[in-house]
Amino acid sequence: MLLRGTLICLALLAADAGAALRVVTTTTDLQSLTQAVGGAVVEVTSLTTAGQDGEAYQPRPGDVLRLKQAQLVVRVGLDYDLWLDPLLGQVGRAELRRGGAAYVDAATGIPLLEIKASPIAPGGHAHGLGNPHYWLDPLNAETITANILLGLAQVDPAHTHTYERNRQRFLQTLAQRVGEWSKRLQPLQGVALIVYHNSWPYLARRFRLRIVETIEPKPGVPPSPAHLLKLVALMRSQNVRGILKAPTEAEDAPRMLAARAGARVVTLAPSVGATPEAIDYLALFEYNVTALERIIALAP
Ligand SMILES: [Zn+2]
Structure with a gap:
């Protein structure tokens, strides 16, 4: 009986060790970059799907549930995905909110373009805090993935080395490709x-x-x-x-x-x-x- 109990315990532990870290991002770009850093250890989903306009997204009821189950949230920030904040308010977990241990603002440290003192337009994304489409400079992925790495390491320190290694490998490939793209353009x-x-x-x-x-x-x-x-x-x-x-x-x-x-x-x-x-x-x-x-x- 004791042996059987121990085996069940071990099986549960093994299942837990094999479970992927659940990350929720606001966009597919951040989903892809988080996947590049997290590799096989993470399971990343994006709240906006391919083909949706992330700036004009209307959250769905299922989004709160997905955020409730998330171990890390990664967002674009600025005024791009402002719709995330009311969702996080409904989720009610302090660690997932702005400044929390499981919250990543991917814009942190990005040199922004077009910063101007214009107010945010009603119902819209006026780019009032600087142009938020910063992931479209492929070399900004260096800063974005550094932010993601910090977040992952904070919620899952046991895999920090794996995350660092994945990120380095990704950045090497990216740098090589940027060289090719520059030549072609x-x-x-x-x-x-x-x-x-x-x-x-x-x-x-x-x-x-x-x-x-x-x-x-x-x-x-x-x-x-x-x-x-x-x-x-x-x-x-x-x-x-x-x-x-x-x-x-x-x-x-x-x-x-x-x-x-x-x-x-x-x-x-x-x-x-x-x-x-x-x-x-x-x-x-x-x-x-x-x-x-x-x-x-x-x-x-
Ligand atoms: Zn825009």
Whole structure:
């Protein structure tokens, strides 16, 4: 009887040791980066799924349950995923809230672009705390994964070395790929581009792309006919060759602008999963670089 009890105990311990650490992220990009650091030890899920706009997300009832079971939460921060805070309020676990031991703000330490003193728009994401699309500079993944590593090590110190090793391996691969992507995008330097939503300043700075205007006059605000007319004139005068848009953004305005000003519409993935090819963080950039190369290939 005693032996049987001991065996059951051991089996339970083994099951516990083998159980994955449950991490919940707000976006698929952070899910992919957390998976890269956590490896086989973690089970990561994202509250927003592929193809959803993380800035305009409406939480679902199941999100609270998922957060209740989470051992670590990882968010974009700034005004990108403000919807997380009321959810965490409902979950009621102090360690998962801002400043808690199981809470990671991935933006910590990121040099932000476009910091300006504009208020947050009602119901929207005005980029009022700086542009929040910082994961689109692939080298920002160094800081993002450092934040994730700290969080993982805090809630699961036994695997710290595994996490460190996974992160180093990932960053080595990433650095090599960034070198390749930079070379491939060199011919695009100086070529004027416009974008739909202002998601791309970090990507543009890393690869020296020249984005001259946005189709949305302000983040989250659709363009008026007057703004579109101004854009046509600007595109002609600046010789804009590419219009960058996400799959979830409207097709009509980019298509009209392309036809009137002689540019090409290119669909980019703003997040992992936004296109079928962008299956993880590395594939996201591979997809976007390949899409951007088409602007050069089709140049007159
Ligand atoms: Zn945005």
